[in-house]
Amino acid sequence: VYKEVSSTNLVLKDYANQGAPEGRIVIAGMQTQGRGRLGRSFFSPSDSGLYMSILLRPAMAAADAVKITTAAAVSVALAVEKVSDQKPDIKWVNDIYINGRKICGILTEASFSMESGGLDYAVLGIGVNTYEPEGGFPEAIRDIAGPIFHERKSDMRNRIAAEIINNFMRLYDSFEENSFYPEYRKRLLWVGEKINVIRGSEKTPATMLGADEDCRLHVRYEDGREEYISSGEISIRKA
Template sequence: MSLKTEVLNYLCAHDDEYVSGEALAQKFDKSRAAVWKAIKSLQSDGVHIEAVTNRGYRLLPDNDIFDGETIKKDIDFDCRVVFYDSIDSTNTQAKRMISDGADDVFLVVAAEQTAGRGRQGKSFYSPADTGVYMTFVVHPNTALQNAVGITTAACVAVCRAIEKITDITPQIKWVNDVYVNGKKICGILTEAVTDFETQTVSSVVIGIGINISTEYFPDGIENASSLNVNVKRAQLVSAVANELNRLVRSPFSDYIDYYREHSMLIGEDIYFIKNGEKTYAKALAIDSDGALEVELENGEKETLRSGEITVRKK
C-alpha cells in the first residue's frame, strides 16, 4: 500500500481531529517530507485536506472519499469489501470470484462500470463518479423458491437506506426498480448460482446501481434520473449493505408490508408482454409472496410472478 493511501486511510479513521505531520511520519516510519508530499498528492487528486500550523492535517467534511476502506468503516457486520475504480460489471466480477472459490459474504463495489448489466439482457448506464454500483453476495443454500424474495428485499434495503440518510421517500416499481419523483434512479439485478446436484441456490448475487448525480443519459434510456442530493457514496453503499444483510436473513413477512406501502403501481393502468403481445391491465395489489395481482381489460384476474411491466401514460 502506498504512503498516500495509508495517510488517507488514517485521516479517514481520525476525521474528527487534527493529526500532525510528525505523528504521521512516526506512524508509517517515513520522513515528514515524505508525508508532506503524500498530503500534497492527495490534495492534487481533489481530496480536501485542511493544514493548520502547529495542529496538523484534517480531512474536511465535504469530502466524498469512495474506496473500500471508507465503505468498510460503516458496515456493521462481517463482510469483505472489494473495490474497483472501474470494472466491466460488479455482478460479473462477483460470479468470477464465486467460480474461483469465494464462499464468504462479500461486497463488490465500483465507481464506474464499463459493461453494467440490467434485467432481460439490458445494459445499465454506469458513468464514473456520479453513482454507486455494488453487488452483495450471500450463500443461502436454500431452495430456489425461497431465494426469489431477495429482489424484494433489495428494493426495501435501497429505499430504507435512502430514507435514512436523505429527506427523500422513494417508491418501488414492481418488481425491481426504485423511483423518485416518477423517474427511475435505481435498478436491481439478482442472479442465482445453483448447485444442480442438490437443486439449491448456493449463492445469490444481488446487483444494485443507484444514480446519485448523473445528469445526462444516452439516447434510448427513458425515464431515468438521479437522487440529486448531496450524499456521500461510501455512506450510501454501507447503509444499503447493512439493511440488505438484515433483510436477507429475515422472514419475507418482515418487509413485504413496507414493499407494498412504497409501491407506485397500485391502482395504475399498466401493460406487460404476454405471448409476444402487449396485454393491458390495472394493477390491483401485491400479494403475500410479492407477486403482482392485476385485472385484465376483460375483467379476468391474473397474478404476475415475473416479467417487466410498464405504467401507461395518462
C-alpha cells in the same frame, strides 16, 4: 473496492466460483459492461453512481430467489430515505423511482445446484444513480433515469453503500418471516391503476391490484380474470 470494473456482478461471480464466502461485496465507481434485466445494458459512468454486488449463499429454493431482489429494493428505498429527504417508490419488481424517474436498478443472478434443486449462490447487483453524470444521461434514457441528488454531498456514495448493506443483511437474516414485505407493499407504484402487462411483443391491458407475500404481481384483466405473475416473466408499463 475498485475504481473501474467490467461489471461488479461478473467480478463477484469469479470470486463465488473460487469459493468466496457469503458476504463478499464488490463496489466500483464505474462499470464498462453494466447490465440490467433481460440482457439490457445499465449506464454506469464514472464518479456519479454507486455500483455494488453482494455474494449470498442462501438455503432457499430457487423459486424463492425473488425475495432477494425485493428485499434489496426495500433496502435501497430505506437507504435513500435515511440520507435524503426523498420518498422513493418501487416499480414491480425491483426498480426504484423518485418523482417518476428511475434512480436504481437491481439484478440478481443465481447459480443453481442440480443435486439439491436450490441455489448454490446468488449475486445481488445494485446500481444507484447518486448524481446526474457530467453532460447528463444519454438520450435513450434521458426521459427515464434520474439522480437522487442534484448537488454533490460529502461522502454520500459511501454512506448510501453502508446503509444499503446494513439494511439488506438485516432483512436477509429474517427472510423466513418476510419482514421486508410490508415495506415493499407500501412503496409499490401503480396499485389500483391501469397498466399494460407485456410478454414479448404482446401487450395486455390490466388493473394492478398489488403484490402478494411471495411478491408476485396481482392483476385483473378487462375480462375479469385475475392472475398472479412471477418475477422475470413480464414487464409492466402504466397505461
